[in-house]
Amino acid sequence: MSSQDPTAEAQPPEITQEAVDQLVEQAVEAFAAASTLEELKQARLAHLGDRAPLSLANRSIGQLPKEQKKDAGRIVGQAKGRVGQVLAQREEVLQAERAEQILREETVDVTAVPARRPVGSRHPVELMLQRMSEIFVGLGWEIAEGPEVEAEWFNFDALNFDADHPARAEADTFYVEPPERNLVIRTHTSPVQARALLERGAPLYVAVPGKVGRTDEIDATHLPVFHQIEGLAVDRGLTMAHLKGTLDRFARELFGEGITTRLRPNFFPFTEPSAEMDFLCTVCRGEDASCRTCGGTGWIEWGGCGMVNPNVLRACGLDPEVYSGFAFGMGVERAMIFRNQVGDLRDLVEGDARFNTNFTVEV
Known part of the structure; x- marks a missing residue:
């Protein structure tokens, strides 16, 4: 594999139904694999960020011939919609898990006997x-x-x-x-x-x-x-x-x-x-x-x-x-x-x- 300039602009993927469906599948798998909100944020940036394949494909539509723009726009738009929906669902699940964890860790037992701490006094x-x-x-x-x-x-x-x-x-x-x-x-x-x-x-x-x-x-x-x-x-x-x-x-x-x-x-x-x-x-x-x-x-x-x-x-x-x-x-x-x-x-x-x-x- 030849070395590449890391600052070079990533090339947009081919805008075909099969290629875009593969990008959607990769995004869905990444969202499902995220176990925390921080991991989900990294997955979102990787698949919906400015340098994500879908974003690059969306920007490249303007360079296509006029007769191809309509189909390409439909394919990319539907893909981004599906990815966004899966992201929102996964975020809702992780938010609920986090709230439950906080509630479990920070719960105060009001029936527990309080610890008695010694209080200082003047001589x-x-x-x-x-x-x-x-x-x-x-x-x-x-x-x-x-x-x-x-x-x-x-x-x-x-x-x-x-x-x-x-x-x-x-x-x-x-x-x-x-x-x-x-x-x-x-x-x-x-x-x-x-x-x-x-x-x-x-x-x-x-x-x-x-x-x-x-x-x-x-x-x-x-x-x-x-x-x-x-x-x-x-x-x-x-x-x-x-x-x-x-x-x-x-x-x-x-x-x-x-x-x-x-x-x-x-x-x-x-x-x-x-x-x-x-x-x-x-x-x-x-x-x-x-x-x-x-x-x-x-x-x-x-x-x-x-x-x-x-x-x-x-x-x-x-x-x-x-x-x-x-x-x-x-x-x-x-x-x-x-x-x-x-x-x-x-x-x-x-x-x-x-x-x-x-x-x-x-x-």
Whole structure:
């Protein structure tokens, strides 16, 4: 067989009844052999396309003598009609088969039990921080934030810590290298007190939720990295009575009606006078001497508080003869233990998603 130019124009077939019937038979066989719509499309192009024999024969009619055109046109026209009819029938069959296949493959059994996929949840500590913050926003306070890597001056000096105060020791505080930068992982959220006073001045009412770090070993009641929320109010004429009222309102909103606080004298460098604050036991409400939650005392230790030390006000550029203020701080994880009956702080940091999902709904 001699080689031919693939781009050369195909020669039209002879227009006789026998030759055209053979072309029709070939087209019908090709359509019948097509098992998919894509295969049928290829067969259609091969037998009815622009370069198909029947199409070439149809175009060649114009070159025939006048007396042959009528018969040739009839033969080719009838052939194309038969081929088109067979094509339409085969296409209808394949369309129906395809629709049935799609219906079979994509059918959804509405009676089947759906697969349960685990749903993510926010961390319970984050939820508690948000809950506490919302209480103070409801009181008209603002939310303030500060850096977790803090300058030693803000963390200690501005808050009236002496140079030899035990809290400055490496046994209690994480220092950031190199030492000459005087940076620490903040040991409390109190540095934001100084930052807020310097940036905003007075009067000032802010709550400061955030992460802090101390060199504690991990156990059921201690974590080296935990969360606190700090409260600071500075204005004219504030007293311990305002502090007590704020703490009582906060305890009631967080733990429920009837929960109050009490203050016990203590010492903190940044407040004077200072106090430890307790809240009424949420389990026995002070009525069970054998209560394991409060040890029978009726009260649970919560945090520290007091009136802002005048030295702190002076360090932040305020006149303590004009302004007074109160501050308090408590551990978020500790509040969560008693509000949600969490038995072990290590559960909060072990990353067990099953534990987290118990706190997705706030009641």
